[in-house]
Amino acid sequence: MRDLTLYDPFERMQFTDTNCFLCGTIITTEHRAPVFGEWLQQKYNLKQKELLMLDKSITTFGQLSIPCCDRCHTHYLMPLEHEVEQAAGKGLEGLQALPPQRLFQWIGKMYYGSLVTELIKEAAPLVMPQYAVSEDPAMLGKFRSFFQVLQSLRVPMEFSDFLPCSLFLLEVSPTEDELPFEYQDELKTMAFSIKLGPVAIICTLLDNGIIKKALGRLLQATEGKQLHPIQLAEFKARVFYAAYIFNVVPEYFIRPVKPEDDHLVLDTLIDDVTNEIFNPWEMPAYAHMLEEMLKPWSIREQQILQDPQRPLSFLLDDNNQFKPMERYEKIG
Incomplete structure (x- = not known):
């Protein structure tokens, strides 16, 4: 055995x-x-x-x-x-x-x-x-x-019908991409990103794919698109902020093992009765996260929140459709 x-x-x-x-x-x-x-x-x-x-x-x-x-x-x-x-x-x-x-x-x-x-x-x-x-x-x-x-x-x-994380694989446009490698992780929120040449992998560990589902519209809009590095930075900010407000910890249970078994089967449970899955999305906190990610372009929080109801976005237009972007033009 x-x-x-x-x-x-x-x-x-x-x-x-x-x-x-x-x-x-x-x-x-x-x-x-x-x-x-x-x-x-x-x-x-x-x-x-x-x-x-x-x-x-x-x-x-x-x-x-x-x-x-x-x-x-x-x-x-x-x-x-x-x-x-x-x-x-x-x-x-x-x-x-x-x-x-x-x-x-x-x-x-x-x-x-x-x-x-x-x-x-x-x-x-x-x-x-x-x-x-x-x-x-x-x-x-x-x-x-x-x-x-x-x-x-x-x-x-x-893993029975789940993956213990959300995985995002994105392609970066080569036009203004000057960083062949990038790495970032947040120990407490378990958010992680790594860029290998033209491919970025963003992952939120231990969320059973919930964050990926929650960001479904963003995923749909960007699917099959090449992102400008500033658009990738915004995508990361959205994922990392979602991990920051994610409010539950999945539990994992091993099914009873029989003598002939050659692997374990795990089931999972999330307590969404006593806990909300996400804490409220707060624009100032998100803007702060976005400012961090946009540091290479020197974009400040006040520019991001010029319209507090619609924070600055390089990814999506007013109709939540993808904004094609080849080059970044400095904001006024």
Whole structure:
């Protein structure tokens, strides 16, 4: 019988450099796996690119690694990176052809790798973060649920009629695209985006696809379109803000395992009776998020909210139809 036991590091807060992040096996501090695949670092020259951690320490894409046993690294992480590398080499069509569960695992591994690094650092931080992740029971509960489904990387797992995330794959117009690689994540809201050449992948983890459904009209309007980088920034702002106001944490339940089973089947439940799924959409808060995303174009919040009922949009016109855009013309 195949071992279908899940590992739970949250039970004893087992976030150390001597436990494999994926299975918990005791390892030495030399046993590490890169959070960002070697192929990704080489292709986009990321090794020396800096990342700021929550405790204000600086690391680089090349230095960011997680404790990982040889078995998990060889059997699970390397094949996943190889699959994504092959798919990404074929552009948008290649990534669209990849099983969504594999993209979820790939994004989840990078997100969780950053999270585990933060949790290990909190034991001896450079500067104590204002909001320590390890001292927030609600956040830890959310991360625990997420790790349960991320273990589909190691333990064969079937999600019954759901994917634990919302995935958006977008194509960027080459005309004014000057950034071959971009990366952004929000630890608390579990929103993530990565740009690989002309393809952007935006993902909200642990929402069971609800955010994708909620943004259905936006998806319809942009489907099959090439987005100008400023339009991509706005798309990201809408997704990241939706993740910010998303107000429920899905629960996952493993169906009873029979001796002949070779995989787990997970069902899910969302409590939408005692909790609203989304908190109210507030224009000033959204405008603040959009301003952050539009920083490269120096667009301020007051410009975004000139008409408070209809915030500035580069993506959609007054009839919510897609606005074709080849070049950005500076606002007055």
